[in-house]
């Protein structure tokens with residue numbers, strides 16, 4: 001064809017469409033893990049155990065003790081846009097779950113081998129199913145695709161193997177298993193801090209029979225946010241945190257809804273090279289360059305050049321003011337009165353950090 005010809009528009013093949021869509025949601029092992037963690041939390045789990053091999057590229061396994069999945073739902077579990085969490089467009093403005101689009105498991109099944117063992121309280125045994133490209137797949141060539149009864153605990157065990165096996169470009173960009181594992185630990189650590197009443201465990205799969213792999217993140221599931229910070233970021237940091245709590249904040253303007261915020265922010269005694277910022281908006285781990293910049297500005301005049309603080313910030317807003325559907329990975333959210341709310345929080349953190357002593361919180365030794 002010569003380039004004077006008008007290009008022909010063709011419909012992409014279904015499998016290509018799905019792989020492209022999956023790539024937008026599942027960037028790397030840590031994004032897959034975030035989706036699986038959020039599913040476990042949505043299922044009401046109180047214990048979440050994660051096992052990782054080769055930074056999650058070889059194996060990513062997550063065991064929860066949540067609701068389990070009904071056997072009847074297994075055939076459509078990994079189809080795109082199948083969910084138990086959303087039924088109407090209105091539900092989008094009252095979200096109380098992490099998930100709502102029914103895209104995560106579908107996406108993962110298009111770029112990895114996925115299998116599930118799940119048991120509800122009502123079931124007398126667990127069911128095992130394997131998936132490929134959105135649909136049930138045989139566990140081995142020649143075997144039936146039907147879910148098989150097996151032994152298992154209440155809850156769900158999800159196994160993701162050979163992530164990005166069919167997207168070589170993506171795989172090539174993720175060379176270091178060590179780096180990917182660090183990102184996974186980061187996600188688990190952040191959620192473990194924010195959910196201190198849930199027991200988290202994350203470890204590498206042990207390679208030899210003799211060596212029991214060490215557990216890299218482990219929380220008891222009966223602590224406070226501050227105790228979880230002490231456990232995961234160190235007791236010395238936790239002693240240098242000021243607690244800021246803003247309850248029932250009213251009226252940015254007369255129609256606006258009530259919001260609240262809680263923060264643990266380091267005082268000037270704590271100085272680190274990198275800014276550690278844990279931000280949760282309605283329990284969702286998110287990035288916000290606006291809020292991050294505001295926090296950095298707070299410490300600009302307080303810390304010497306080149307040192308950075310630790311800030312944990314949890315913001316609770318009326319779900320109807322929050323739009324979680326602006327980003328494929330939900331890593332960003334938009335909310336009403338972003339500027340005004342950010343300013344109020346930054347002012348309060350500044351006040352507490354500079355006047356620390358009055359609001360200082362100590363971890364009680366247990």
Ligand code: ADP
Pocket residue numbers: 035039040043064066067068069077082083084085098099100101102103104105106155156
């Ligand atoms: P979403 O979370 O947006 O609904 P997913 O693709 O992540 O979409 O999951 C699809 C459905 O599978 C969920 O709505 C839920 O019903 C079920 N599910 C997934 N993971 C779990 C789990 N760990 N425990 C119980 N149910 C699960």
Ligand code: MG
Pocket residue numbers: 035038039098099100104105
């Ligand atoms: Mg989900």
